[in-house]
Amino acid sequence: MLEAAAEKKGQELSGSVPGRGGAAERVYAQERRASRSLHGLALLFFCALAVFAAIARAAGDSFFLRLATEALIFGGLAISTDILLGFAGLLSLGQALYFGLGAYASALVMKDVQPSFWLALGASAGAGLLAGLLGGLIASRVRGVYFALITFGLAQVVAKVIYNTRELGASDGIIGIPIIQVPVGFATVEANSPAGFFLVVFVAAMLLYAVLSFLAGTPFGRLLAALRINQSRLPFLGWPAGPIKLAAFVIAAAIASVAGGLYPMLRGFVSPELMYFEMSTNAIIAVVIGGTGTLIGPLLGAMLLVFGKSVIGTFTEYHQIVIGALFMAAVLFFPRGLAGVVKAQFGSPKKGTG
Amino acid sequence: MEYIQFVLAPQMLNGLSFGVSVILMALGLTIIFGLLDVINMAHGEFYAIGAYTGFVLLGAGFSFWAVIALVPILMLPLGYAVQRFLVRRAFNSGDRHTLSLLLTLGLSMIVADLLRMGFGPNTVRPETPVKGGLELLGIFLPAYRATLIALGSAIIAAVYLLVYRTSLGAMIRAAAYDRNMAASLGVPVERVYSATFAFGVALAGLSGVLLSPVFSVFPTMGHDFLVLAFTVVIVGGLGSIKGAVLAGLLLTQIQAVSSLFISPVWSDPIVFGIMVLVLMLRPQGLFGKIGYA
Numbered sequence: 001m002l003e004a005a006a007e008k009k010g011q012e013l014s015g016s017v018p019g020r021g022g023a024a025e026r027v028y029a030q031e032r033r034a035s036r037s038l039h040g041l042a043l044l045f046f047c048a049l050a051v052f053a054a055i056a057r058a059a060g061d062s063f064f065l066r067l068a069t070e071a072l073i074f075g076g077l078a079i080s081t082d083i084l085l086g087f088a089g090l091l092s093l094g095q096a097l098y099f100g101l102g103a104y105a106s107a108l109v110m111k112d113v114q115p116s117f118w119l120a121l122g123a124s125a126g127a128g129l130l131a132g133l134l135g136g137l138i139a140s141r142v143r144g145v146y147f148a149l150i151t152f153g154l155a156q157v158v159a160k161v162i163y164n165t166r167e168l169g170a171s172d173g174i175i176g177i178p179i180i181q182v183p184v185g186f187a188t189v190e191a192n193s194p195a196g197f198f199l200v201v202f203v204a205a206m207l208l209y210a211v212l213s214f215l216a217g218t219p220f221g222r223l224l225a226a227l228r229i230n231q232s233r234l235p236f237l238g239w240p241a242g243p244i245k246l247a248a249f250v251i252a253a254a255i256a257s258v259a260g261g262l263y264p265m266l267r268g269f270v271s272p273e274l275m276y277f278e279m280s281t282n283a284i285i286a287v288v289i290g291g292t293g294t295l296i297g298p299l300l301g302a303m304l305l306v307f308g309k310s311v312i313g314t315f316t317e318y319h320q321i322v323i324g325a326l327f328m329a330a331v332l333f334f335p336r337g338l339a340g341v342v343k344a345q346f347g348s349p350k351k352g353t354g
Numbered sequence: 355m356e357y358i359q360f361v362l363a364p365q366m367l368n369g370l371s372f373g374v375s376v377i378l379m380a381l382g383l384t385i386i387f388g389l390l391d392v393i394n395m396a397h398g399e400f401y402a403i404g405a406y407t408g409f410v411l412l413g414a415g416f417s418f419w420a421v422i423a424l425v426p427i428l429m430l431p432l433g434y435a436v437q438r439f440l441v442r443r444a445f446n447s448g449d450r451h452t453l454s455l456l457l458t459l460g461l462s463m464i465v466a467d468l469l470r471m472g473f474g475p476n477t478v479r480p481e482t483p484v485k486g487g488l489e490l491l492g493i494f495l496p497a498y499r500a501t502l503i504a505l506g507s508a509i510i511a512a513v514y515l516l517v518y519r520t521s522l523g524a525m526i527r528a529a530a531y532d533r534n535m536a537a538s539l540g541v542p543v544e545r546v547y548s549a550t551f552a553f554g555v556a557l558a559g560l561s562g563v564l565l566s567p568v569f570s571v572f573p574t575m576g577h578d579f580l581v582l583a584f585t586v587v588i589v590g591g592l593g594s595i596k597g598a599v600l601a602g603l604l605l606t607q608i609q610a611v612s613s614l615f616i617s618p619v620w621s622d623p624i625v626f627g628i629m630v631l632v633l634m635l636r637p638q639g640l641f642g643k644i645g646y647a
Contacts, residue, residue, distance in 0.1 A: 091452050138630060142637050145393055145451050149588055150633045156581055157626040164619045277577075281459060288456060318471050324463030331456045332443055 034343050039213070041342050042296040046206055049303075053202070057195040065194035069266055071306035072201045076259025077279070078286040078298030079208065080252040085284070086293030087216065088248040089228030091148045094155025095283055097135070098253040100275025101127045102260030104162070107174045107270045115180040117191075121261045128257020129250060136249035140242055143231060155275060163272045173271030177264045191265040201262060205299065208255065212295050224248055285327045291339025300338055361614065363493045369610025370603070371499040371568075374506030377602035378561040379579065380586040381513055381595060382554030388593025389530045389550050391450055392441055396458040397558050397583065398576025399465035404429055404559025405566040405575060406473060409480055418483035422505075425563045426556035433555025436461070437548045462576075469573040479570035502564055509560070514595055526550055530593070578622075585629040591639025601640060 049068065056065045077099045084090040102124035109116075109123040139150045162168050169175070181188045182200050189196035215221055223244050226234055234241045264270050273279065282305060283298075290301025305323070312319040330337060336344065379401060386394050404425050411421045440461065444453040484498040517523040528536040529546045537543045562575075569575065586605055590597025605628065609621040632639065 085452075091455070138634055141634060145387075145455075145592070146633055146637050148393070148451075148455065149584065150630060153585070153588075153626050153629045153633065157623050157630065160619075160623045160626070164617075164623075281463075284456070284459070318467045320463045320467040321471075324460045324467070327463070328440075328457055328460035331453060331460065335453070 035213075035217075037343055037345075038294050038296055038339060041300075041339060042209060045296055045300060045303075046202075046209075049202065053195065053198055062194040065198050066266065067306060067310055068303070069194070069198045069201050070263075071303045072198075072205045072299070073259050073262045073266065074283070074286070074306055075205060075299040075302035076208065076262075077256050077283045078290070078302045079212065079295065080256035080259070081280075081283040082287045082292060082295070082298045083212070083224075083248060083252040083255070085287060086291075086297075087221070087224045087228065088245065089231075090143070090245070090248070091284075092139075092252070092280070093148050093152035093277070093284075094280050095151070095252070095256055096275045096277070096279035097151075097155035097158055098128050098131055098256035099260035099263075099279065099283075100159070100162075100270070100272070101131050102257030103263045103270040103274050104168065104174070104260075105257070106261035107177050107264040110177050110180055110264065111174060115178045117180055117182045117265070120180070120265070121258060124257050124261025125254055128254040128260075131257070132250040132253025133246075135253065136246045140245040140249055152277070152280075155277065155280060159272055159275045162275070169271075171272060173269055173273075174264075175269040177268050177270075179268070180265060182265075197266060201266075204262070209295055209299070216295070220244075220247070285323065287337075288327060288335075289330045289337055291337030291341075291343070292335075294337075294339040294343070297337050297339035304338075362611070364495065365610050365614055366607060367493065367495050367503075368499065369606045371502045371506075372610070373603050373606030374503055374510070375561050375565045376579075376582055376586055376606055377510055377599055378506060378557050378564070379583040380590070380598040380602055381510065382557035382561075383583055384587045384590065384593055384595065384598045385517070385526075385557075386551055386554040387587070389526060390437075390441065390454075390547055392444075392454040392458070392551075393451065394458050394554070395455055395580075396436075396462040396465060397554075398580030399462045399469075400429065400433070400555045400558040401562040401576040401579060402469055402571075402573060403432070403465065404562030405571045406469060406562075407559065408563035408566055409478060409571050412480050418480075422560070422563060426560045429556040429559035430552045433552030434548050436555070437551035441551065442544075442547070466573055466576075473571075473573065475573060477570045477572040480566050482567045498567060502568075506564065509557075510599060513557070514599075517595060582625065585625055587639075588629050589632045589639060591641040594639060594641035597639050597641035 053065060053068065056068075077095060080098070081092060081095045084092045084095070105123040105127035106120040109120045113119065135151070135154055138154065139147055142150055163171055179190060179192045182191055182197070184200065189200055191197050216224075223234075223239060226237070226239070227241060227244055227248075231241050234244070260274065263274065283302075286301035286305045287298045288301070289304060290299065291297025308323065308326075309319050312322050316322075334341060379397070382400075383394060383397050386392055386397075407428055408421045408425050411424060412418065416424065440457055441454055444450055444457055482496075482498050484501050487494055487496045488500055489495075515523075517526060525536070525541045525546050528539070528541055529543050533543050582605070586598055586602045589605060590599070590601035605625050608628070609625055612624055613621045
């Protein structure tokens with residue numbers, strides 16, 4: 001109802017002021033429809049996941065619950081990749097760096113300082129902010145291919161350094177991380193309880209989705225879109241491109257890092273592989289398959305990728321062929337991904353009214 | 355003096371033989387980028403395909419010299435097909451860089467697994483074709499490394515002459531500088547694109563076959579090597595042939611000499627660190643793009 005009224009108002013406006021006002025109003029109405037269809041998809045996704053978890057819990061499963069938890073954690077990395085690629089238009093080939101740093105920070109705190117959930121996550125967030133600021137100061141100076149290659153180079157350097165540092169376990173990583181208690185207000189959850197920890201990560205993913213959805217609608221979200229569409233024009237509107245890029249980079253790094261901080265709580269170890277190129281490319285694959293430029297797309301893609309790998313892996317050890325082929329098909333034929341298909345199906349104006 | 359003769363000079367010569375191979379690989383990357391604006395993430399897999407093709411041909415009884423000539427020729431149709439049916443699709447989209455990068459990334463995943471499927475995950479090593487060593491001014495050098503340096507330098511020189519001194523090279527440079535203008539002057543731009551991509555792929559394959567007796571052959575052999583080749587291309591300037599040669603020599607020498615003083619495992623971070631520094635201070639690299647010089 002409200003929307004129809006808004007649309008009518010838009011048409012009236014375009015009637016009285018020919019040209020721009022009406023067009024802008026139509027664009028806004030279309031965007032509202034698109035974002036509502038995406039929120040619908042997100043609701044469906046979270047509900048389906050909750051139902052799945054309930055069934056798995058009732059059936060006494062732990063493998064698939066842990067896999068889903070890992071997929072959600074990996075979804076955090078995918079979302080952070082998408083903030084850069086889909087929102088700011090910057091392709092990062094080294095986002096796993098921040099995921100890995102967060103994981104190491106959290107693992108070190110839990111093992112050597114104090115096995116505390118909030119302290120470990122705080123350390124992850126701090127490491128992510130700091131590393132993101134440093135990396136961002138380097139990377140936000142360049143754009144396009146150079147941005148892709150500089151993020152790639154940064155991740156390679158740090159991964160190699162950690163791989164060669166004996167104090168951080170070198171190629172073996174850090175093992176033997178204690179099982180921690182997660183305080184959730186009225187009760188505590190043990191991190192090795194599959195359903196309990198799934199719930200913790202599930203709530204965190206929903207919170208992340210909500211916060212980022214809000215952020216995308218703020219003027220800052222608009223600036224990111226402007227950055228993506230035409231970086232050179234941004235300064236003419238009075239906004240410097242560099243700091244906006246830096247802010248996006250730091251936010252993305254912090255998200256990746258906090259997601260990484262949850263990883264050792266689930267799996268009990270960290271290793272340099274967490275920041276390898278393969279991890280970064282997997283995040284890109286999840287984003288592209290799920291839907292670039294949406295917030296639910298990366299989560300959807302991460303879930304599909306992690307479960308897809310596990311399922312395909314039972315048939316053949318060569319799952320990269322299948323995933324690579326799917327990824328290429330997505331790039332060629334569905335460049336907007338699954339969420340993009342939904343958006344186009346339900347979010348575009350009906351024919352005749354447009 | 356003895357230090358130079360027995361430690362420093364052999365190390366630098368080893369670095370040189372490695373550098374020549376890296377340059378061959380980087381030349382393919384940089385030409386493809388300079389002309390097509392494509393970051394070819396599958397270049398490392400083409401390098402591996404070249405090495406495996408060479409290994410199979412050697413097993414079939416061909417001599418090493420025949421294999422060196424055959425592998426690049428066999429790589430040409432593969433490169434042509436990849437450009438014609440895959441990379442070209444990314445061309446008409448708005449974000450050509452990202453799309454072609456993602457496409458070749460997917461391709462590299464598939465090829466790496468296909469290689470693992472066909473040849474198993476283990477390492478194979480072709481026999482060194484030129485045995486023995488030679489001594490120059492008291493410095494010992496394995497004969498195959500000397501061959502590698504001579505052959506590689508000749509090929510690099512040939513590529514340079516091809517791009518800068520032949521009419522085919524003029525067409526390539528014209529298409530890189532302004533594709534519309536080149537097309538209206540009668541350059542068959544689409545065909546030049548395909549041919550150049552195939553040429554770059556052939557160079558990667560050649561590099562793979564030349565290095566296979568030194569570093570042996572395994573499915574992911576291209577990964578680390580690609581990182582180094584990218585570093586060379588970036589430091590030299592994306593699309594610059596001169597830059598790739600100079601940066602290739604410089605970086606492999608830094609790697610070789612630095613590993614005398616500190617543990618060799620740190621040579622990779624040093625080289626990548628240089629890449630990041632160059633990207634920050636001079637993102638266009640040491641030299642400009644192909645077609646602009």
